[in-house]
Amino acid sequence: MSAYLMVGIEGAAPRLVERSVATISAQDRGFLYGDGLFETIRVVQGRTPYLASHLERLGAGAATLLFPRLPWRLDELAAACHDLIRANHVTDGYVRLTVSRGPAARGYEAPPDPTPTLVMQASEWRPAPDLYTAGYRAVLSSVRVSAHSPLCRVKSLSALEKVIARTQAAQQGCNEALLLNTDGYLTEGAATNLFVVREQRLLTPALACGLLPGIGRRQALQLARALGYPCEEGFLTVEDLWRADEAFVTNALVLAVPLTAVDGRPIGHGGRPGPVTAAILAGLRRAMGIE
Amino acid sequence: MSAYLMVGIEGAAPRLVERSVATISAQDRGFLYGDGLFETIRVVQGRTPYLASHLERLGAGAATLLFPRLPWRLDELAAACHDLIRANHVTDGYVRLTVSRGPAARGYEAPPDPTPTLVMQASEWRPAPDLYTAGYRAVLSSVRVSAHSPLCRVKSLSALEKVIARTQAAQQGCNEALLLNTDGYLTEGAATNLFVVREQRLLTPALACGLLPGIGRRQALQLARALGYPCEEGFLTVEDLWRADEAFVTNALVLAVPLTAVDGRPIGHGGRPGPVTAAILAGLRRAMGIE
Numbered sequence: 001m002s003a004y005l006m007v008g009i010e011g012a013a014p015r016l017v018e019r020s021v022a023t024i025s026a027q028d029r030g031f032l033y034g035d036g037l038f039e040t041i042r043v044v045q046g047r048t049p050y051l052a053s054h055l056e057r058l059g060a061g062a063a064t065l066l067f068p069r070l071p072w073r074l075d076e077l078a079a080a081c082h083d084l085i086r087a088n089h090v091t092d093g094y095v096r097l098t099v100s101r102g103p104a105a106r107g108y109e110a111p112p113d114p115t116p117t118l119v120m121q122a123s124e125w126r127p128a129p130d131l132y133t134a135g136y137r138a139v140l141s142s143v144r145v146s147a148h149s150p151l152c153r154v155k156s157l158s159a160l161e162k163v164i165a166r167t168q169a170a171q172q173g174c175n176e177a178l179l180l181n182t183d184g185y186l187t188e189g190a191a192t193n194l195f196v197v198r199e200q201r202l203l204t205p206a207l208a209c210g211l212l213p214g215i216g217r218r219q220a221l222q223l224a225r226a227l228g229y230p231c232e233e234g235f236l237t238v239e240d241l242w243r244a245d246e247a248f249v250t251n252a253l254v255l256a257v258p259l260t261a262v263d264g265r266p267i268g269h270g271g272r273p274g275p276v277t278a279a280i281l282a283g284l285r286r287a288m289g290i291e
Numbered sequence: 292m293s294a295y296l297m298v299g300i301e302g303a304a305p306r307l308v309e310r311s312v313a314t315i316s317a318q319d320r321g322f323l324y325g326d327g328l329f330e331t332i333r334v335v336q337g338r339t340p341y342l343a344s345h346l347e348r349l350g351a352g353a354a355t356l357l358f359p360r361l362p363w364r365l366d367e368l369a370a371a372c373h374d375l376i377r378a379n380h381v382t383d384g385y386v387r388l389t390v391s392r393g394p395a396a397r398g399y400e401a402p403p404d405p406t407p408t409l410v411m412q413a414s415e416w417r418p419a420p421d422l423y424t425a426g427y428r429a430v431l432s433s434v435r436v437s438a439h440s441p442l443c444r445v446k447s448l449s450a451l452e453k454v455i456a457r458t459q460a461a462q463q464g465c466n467e468a469l470l471l472n473t474d475g476y477l478t479e480g481a482a483t484n485l486f487v488v489r490e491q492r493l494l495t496p497a498l499a500c501g502l503l504p505g506i507g508r509r510q511a512l513q514l515a516r517a518l519g520y521p522c523e524e525g526f527l528t529v530e531d532l533w534r535a536d537e538a539f540v541t542n543a544l545v546l547a548v549p550l551t552a553v554d555g556r557p558i559g560h561g562g563r564p565g566p567v568t569a570a571i572l573a574g575l576r577r578a579m580g581i582e
Contacts, residue, residue: 005317022316023315024317025313026410029454030322031319031321032448033453033454034324035450035454066458094397096323106331143439146436148433149436149452150455157322157449159449160324160356160447161449162324163320163356163399164442167357167401181473183473191399
């Protein structure tokens with residue numbers, strides 16, 4: 001574990017704090033109401049290739065949450081992120097950036113003039129040696145999400161639905177939980193976006209189904225198109241999983257992981273990672289400068 | 292504001308802490324993922340008439356959230372609650388009790404052996420002088436909730452959907468936001484349960500519509516039946532609001548507040564509080580020992 005966190009309490013400039021004494025008010029709305037946002041940013045050889053995309057999404061999310069503004073400029077957050085990485089000597093890993101609406105009196109209604117809280121933590125992390133060969137086994141979660149909630153489109157601190165789904169998956173010996181919306185369409189994994197490959201075409205649930213516009217999802221779509229694979233964002237059902245040649249899931253940390261089984265049923269040809277998934281993973285690693 | 296909070300960090304016994312120094316770890320899952328529960332308990336003349344119901348719901352919620360157990364016995368929490376009320380000399384007000392899954396490493400998946408965090412705050416509170424005569428004006432929120440999510444049935448720290456709905460209502464000069472589910476049925480207010488009165492009968496959305504089993508809701512149903520009003524839990528639409536003779540909303544703090552207008556349209560006879568609502572409120576106040 002790293003020694004330092006970066007914190008900005010009540011809108012103050014970010015500063016390094018020793019992990020053991022990094023605390024927030026017990027009346028912070030992040031703690032009381034899950035009222036805030038986060039980003040998980042991959043670090044490669046001390047660099048953060050997609051930091052600008054993460055900070056852009058953070059700014060958009062703050063608007064969705066009706067924050068009047070963030071007290072930190074995005075370039076200030078980027079500088080703090082790099083200071084934290086250096087202070088903790090992180091080479092390959094991640095930064096988790098958390099912004100809450102800060103402390104306030106009781107009640108759901110947001111204060112008109114909040115003093116947000118910032119917490120950033122950095123840590124070494126590398127994929128498990130067999131991550132890309134073994135892939136993920138997933139369950140279909142019994143949780144159904146609403147496509148008509150602002151929450152499904154932001155990476156919010158109100159993540160308990162995903163906590164429950166992913167914990168239930170782990171209790172069944174699986175790595176991920178796939179969530180359907182209340183209309184029965186596939187949306188995403190609890191911590192990942194979903195892709196299905198069929199006849200050399202990539203299919204992924206459209207944002208209208210109710211899912212996070214993942215940074216990894218966008219990179220995978222851009223890359224696939226550049227590689228000449230036709231891509232379609234649409235309305236996918238469980239049947240699309242059963243008919244898939246391959247499937248994979250993406251996020252900013254793992255990039256693209258083969259989905260080898262869902263509810264115990266092998267995906268594609270015997271549940272083995274497929275060649276299109278391998279091509280996407282290789283391209284994403286290249287784009288991030290991972291050897 | 293009260294001087295003391297009651298905290299129990301990493302499962303330790305609750306103890307009184309001065310408000311200004313009451314902090315939690317920046318890596319608490321309550322802060323990172325909205326991973327926990329809360330209760331708001333009304334205090335009447337230093338007593339807590341429905342504390343046992345709140346603690347019972349807290350225990351049920353912990354099971355829904357897949358907590359292996361709570362580290363505090365319910366009688367221990369009740370004693371801590373009363374110690375806090377006495378320390379702060381609260382006569383009439385509330386206690387907010389918050390339990391999170393405690394600090395843990397990154398990732399949605401819950402640790403198998405969590406060390407939960409407890410925070411209790413107590414404060415004086417009295418209804419605004421005109422609360423029961425002016426009533427609440429509500430908006431119909433554009434947020435649609437999923438009836439197929441475990442979250443709608445627990446009072447969780449992942450409350451951002453309600454924060455957004457209630458904040459949007461306030462921006463329109465209203466007091467509450469009514470939420471429909473994705474099938475178009477009424478569920479509840481962001482911070483209240485909903486009742487409609489028609490021809491001396493009480494109608495309220497069934498739990499299957501996706502809503503919190505409110506303590507105030509249960510008390511209102513029991514009382515209405517005792518007073519001889521037929522009660523029905525069912526599938527209500529917006530049309531039921533327009534056809535209502537009266538409507539009111541309930542929670543543990545405000546008890547029963549007349550709903551006088553929705554989206555600017557008066558409810559019942561000219562948007563005036565009705566006699567059935569008044570009878571329910573009077574009965575709830577009597578049952579709590581409020582003069």
